[in-house]
Amino acid sequence: MPRLGAVSLLVRDYDEAIAFYVGKLGFALGEDTDMGGGKRWVRVTPKGGETSLLLARATTPDQDARVGDQAGGRVWLFLETDDLVRDHAAWSAAGVVFRETPRDEPYGKVVVFEDLYGNAWDLIEPARTGD
Structure with missing residues (x-):
């Protein structure tokens, strides 16, 4: 069965992007392979994500x-969490820019x-069914 394996994200610099996604957001660095000529194959994944x-x-x-x-300025990616309050507090402390309050x-x-x-993301804690 097909699945979405990766989404390409344009960055200015590999290392600064890794520092943000891994260092501030807590993503896992899945791969960082030198492809020659200054090109690298770098994949980062939200912990527990596919x-x-x-x-x-x-x-x-x-x-x-x-x-x-x-x-084009719209929210582009949607990241789900099991605890928005926890992640909002941790990421705020790490210097992540939020455009609004939860x-x-x-x-x-x-x-x-x-x-x-400056790409806009939604951080979402989905409503629990049955609440």
């Missing part, structure tokens, strides 16, 4: 212009944050 981000260093002016704006929605608790380049 789909990775493939960190792709921008190499052309067009790609560089899209770093931080891969979705809020309750019919689908759960949610807050919008930015990655190191």
Whole structure:
């Protein structure tokens, strides 16, 4: 059965992106392979997740212009958590930029944050069925 293995994310620098996703958000570094010519195959995955981000260093002016704006300013990626309050507090302390305060929605608790380049993400604690 097909599954989504990775989503490509344009970055300016591999190491600064690894520092953000692994160091601040707590993702696992799944792979960092030198491909030669300054190119690396770098995959980071939320702990317990299956789909990775493939960190792709921008190499052309067009790609560089899209770093931080891969979705035209809209929320682009949706990261689920089992404890939004815990992660919001830890990430705030680590310097992650939040665009708002956490809020309750019919689908759960949610807050919008930015990655190191300004891409907007939703951090979501899904509502529990039966509550």
